[in-house]
Amino acid sequence: MRHCMKRKIILTFTAIMLLSSLTVFAVSYPPQLYHRAERQDKFKKGDIVYMFHSGTNDIKETIHAGDSLTVYRISPSCEMTPIGIIKVISYIGETHLKGEVFAGEIKPDDIAKKDKVSCLVISAGVCNP
Numbered sequence: 001m002r003h004c005m006k007r008k009i010i011l012t013f014t015a016i017m018l019l020s021s022l023t024v025f026a027v028s029y030p031p032q033l034y035h036r037a038e039r040q041d042k043f044k045k046g047d048i049v050y051m052f053h054s055g056t057n058d059i060k061e062t063i064h065a066g067d068s069l070t071v072y073r074i075s076p077s078c079e080m081t082p083i084g085i086i087k088v089i090s091y092i093g094e095t096h097l098k099g100e101v102f103a104g105e106i107k108p109d110d111i112a113k114k115d116k117v118s119c120l121v122i123s124a125g126v127c128n129p
Contacts, residue, residue, distance in 0.1 A: 041123070043106040049086060051097040051112050051119035062117045063097065065090050069112035071104060071121065086112050086121075 043049050051069075053059045063069070071084040084104020092098050097119055099112070108123035 041107065043101045043121075045101050045103060047101045048089075049099050049101055049106060050092070050122050050124065051086070051099060052122050053095055053097060053117070053119040055095040059117050059119075060091075062115050063088060063119075067114060068102065069099070069114050069119070071106050072111045072113060073107070074111065080111070083110065 053063075065088055067088045069086045069088060070082055071086055072080040073083045074080055084106045085102040086099040086106065087102045089098045089100055106121055108121055110121045112119045112121060
């Protein structure tokens, strides 16, 4: 009887170990989704910036190539201060935009907005643009 209990415990432990390793493999991302190593802390007039967005129809209907987005910085007290303008160059894939800084000094994690939609400024472009 003790032998059966030990056997069940060992089988359960083995099953848990196998399933946990499969779970980790299932959520790992392919390397081409990661950003390039070329990162910047600040962007000024003329620099190319990349923005992440939700990919929803609201974004695609509101933002077009050639549009200007107002860029805001959020303070620790959650106040939004306008700090610059980005001119949209193009869409990249389903969830990224490429733009050029038109005015201001923009940093990663600033928010670029037009009407009721917004994008997050990121520090580098996506792979295979």
